[in-house]
Amino acid sequence: MNNTKDKYAIIVAGGSGKRMGSNTPKQFIEIAKAPILMHSINKFTKADKTIKIILVLPENQHNYWNKLIIKYNFKTKHTLVNGGEERFHSVLNGLKHIRKDSFVAIHDGVRPLVSTNTINNCFKAVINNKAVIPVIPVIESIRKKEGNTNFAVNRDNYVTVQTPQVFDSNIILNAYEQAFNSTFTDDASVVEQLGHKIHLIEGNIENIKITQPIDLKIAELFLKNSII
């Protein structure tokens, strides 16, 4: 057991803002006095100041990001990396900047409500479990669609997946040598393709992915009230 390995957080943001009905990509929208992405990044350094941040952004957003850094006097050290065509390629670009024999968290830039507990629990669990993701129960009833029919399924058999998804570097580097496949919906599914077991830990329910205008209002509520 070696828990003194380097720790990285690859923060991936590629949103264009279309689904938000906004011209500003959602990761740059200001809530509670700072762009969403800055909240997300700072959660990691707040959880553990030794975590090295790698930020993956589409190349055409780098200038804008650099202006935001000045505007908001953002001091958190990070390495800025170009995004790729799909999220998969963005993560791949981020992985080029990590040392071997480390632990790597991969996090959605638009999840500013992750708790420092969730982050630290993932990094603790990865020491023995190699591939760790935070999940929460599926709270509402769900149904499965099949063809033109649908049927009730037992929600207790399902969990909702969050990020950060945290891996032993050897596993994640190996997994990302695979060719891109559209069934790769998250990093766990890429790792799983190689036969690795995914270890689930409890996430925090506030850790929503900001995708719609309604989520912005919820996120702002939580951040303003310091619920996270």
Add this chain to the structure above:
Amino acid sequence: MNNTKDKYAIIVAGGSGKRMGSNTPKQFIEIAKAPILMHSINKFTKADKTIKIILVLPENQHNYWNKLIIKYNFKTKHTLVNGGEERFHSVLNGLKHIRKDSFVAIHDGVRPLVSTNTINNCFKAVINNKAVIPVIPVIESIRKKEGNTNFAVNRDNYVTVQTPQVFDSNIILNAYEQAFNSTFTDDASVVEQLGHKIHLIEGNIENIKITQPIDLKIAELFLKNSII
């Protein structure tokens, strides 16, 4: 096609408040100037003033409810009915108060954020489809647990189920003649057991079931801002 049938809404509330960390059952908690349950009930009469309301509450909460009616000067006409041991039995008690050859909406008392559109769309769709439920996409990635393992599933094949679940009275009365079964997670699953097809329509994403303290804050935000 007969769209002049009577319409009912059976509003079911049986919560004890335990999960909210509160002594007040969650349906009675005040948000945006009224108990949650009053918001829920009023959504139906706002959607269509001809809808007859049947409220199912545990017998030991009837006194408290009657006090709230006075305190909040709540004028919406409704029939108050005793709850049962499980939700199934509560709905069964409510169904005793409907006329045959009608349409029946069954709604969680702790879903005050249902939109009048969702309600009206359900009642429109039930004319031709007999059993209608509002659903929204599963927005976050989900995984399925099986034994001590788990794997990614395609969330596009799943939907999140809401209420009101709206039925032709003949079908729902017939379905509730079955003996209680623990696989009955909602009214659709009771109806489905008899081989009826469930018709899905689009719900409204704000229509969360208030089960945890965090949901209260979200609901209050929406109601205060008149988002619904």
